[in-house]
Amino acid sequence: MIRKWPPFRNWLAAVGLALSLCLGLPAAAQAEVVATFYSQDFGDSFPHAFVKLNGTDDATGVAVDTNYGFTAVNIGPGILLGSVKGRLDVANQRYIDASDAHFSVRLSDAQYRSLVIEVRRWAGLPQPSYSLGKANCVHFIGAMATSIGLRINEKTAFWKKPKSFLREVKGLNPGVLPPAG
Template sequence: MGRFLRIFAALLALVVAHPALAEVTLSFHSFNGSVLVGRYPHTFVVMQGTLDDGTRINENYGFSAKSAGPAVLRGPVEHVVMTEKQKYITSTNRHFSVQIDDAKYWAIRREVDRWRNAPGKYYDLDTRNCIHFVGAIAKLVGVKVDYPQDMLRRPKMWLNHITGRNPQLGAKPVD
């Protein structure tokens, strides 16, 4: 019995000393936007949580034209990977979230860097906009994605469409 208690105590010490499992939540957001208020409809991702090494994560990424103007309508323009202030994020539509591990987190960060560091004029309203950026990230975490032509400039509608294509997310469309 004494040996059993020593083994049990050793196992209990390992369990208690082991840090809680790390977890990062990846959320998919849209912003309704309006030409009148100076912000166009937009979609972006938010990552919050803790990595396995204890690093706290509170990051967000979206993809946009470096400057808005008529040139955006004519073809590729300079791009930017942008981040939003927390007060802005709380006023957006959160469509769905998924839990990711460290490997997925770092894969997403590499994808963000790939878009950020793309050479030349990489933003294109019809082929490489915020929807395509968020779609690339969604694919990395196993979300089924497509890009219906009539939704390429309507982020909220597009994320609602993606929600419908992925019932495993347990999410409902945002009104």
Template sequence: MGRLLQLALALTAFFWAAAASAEVRVTFHSFDGSVLFGRYPHAFVSMEGELADGTPIKENYGFSAKSASPAVLAGPVEHIVMVEKDKWIDRTNRHFTVVIDDAKYWAIRKEVARWRDAPGKYYDLATRNCIHFVGAIAQIVGVRVTYPEDMLRRPKKWLNHITGRNPQLRAPQID
């Protein structure tokens, strides 16, 4: 019986250690963009790591207008939740990374679905753009967020602002 108990304790310790080492890292990105090259400035998040049950995570999400047109300037338009290709992720500004647990991971996934599945024309350059989407995710992970009006179309400047408001992130400003 003593050996069986030792084995049970060893297995329990192993599984607790594995669960404790599981983590998902959420990175907050900005993309400088260029109208000439077909990509506007943009903010999005990526998530990489492993859930406590061992499920590997490698995802990213951004929020955008479904199509770029002058209609974006006039008010709400159709929206999409974008998934970036690796080639775009490699060209981004990585502002800061936050380590989260499974509960926050699932809360982020729920928020992504809420934005993705919103009925009608949900993208609005002034009130629901990529910055607001990333801000909603930042709040889930405990980052303080504000939306200064002069930054609502400037993702890099806005994420630098958020970095400055959250010294616990220990993240540098990006030029």
């Protein structure tokens, strides 16, 4: 869900900035968007990966509170036989709470824009777009990670194992992501 700040908060922020400048104080940093990468061992039918975005878009001042994953429209035996219709999926809070958060990244404006462009690209893929071996939730989350500058292993053995894939991504980005804990 995307929410806008009430107008008075924008006015209040402007007043705070003006006072900071007049008094020679440093201005408070604008809010940012944080991307948290999740996996779910056994969701409704099989393991899943998704990214949650939370914060404020600096460019627009719009609050961001959403998540995206990629899945088959109809989960069934057809996914084992080839490509099927795919779609972006937004998890409910209960599903998020039952999932494992692997790492979070505070996004720059450029990273946030890049990630949104990549989400839109996946949303607009020609159908059938979901393929267990070529375009599943792990491929999607890998695209989200690379869109913000994280390294992934293109030859990973974990394209069908969300938790293992995200652990691998974390290990490939030690200077960017917090250490395991």
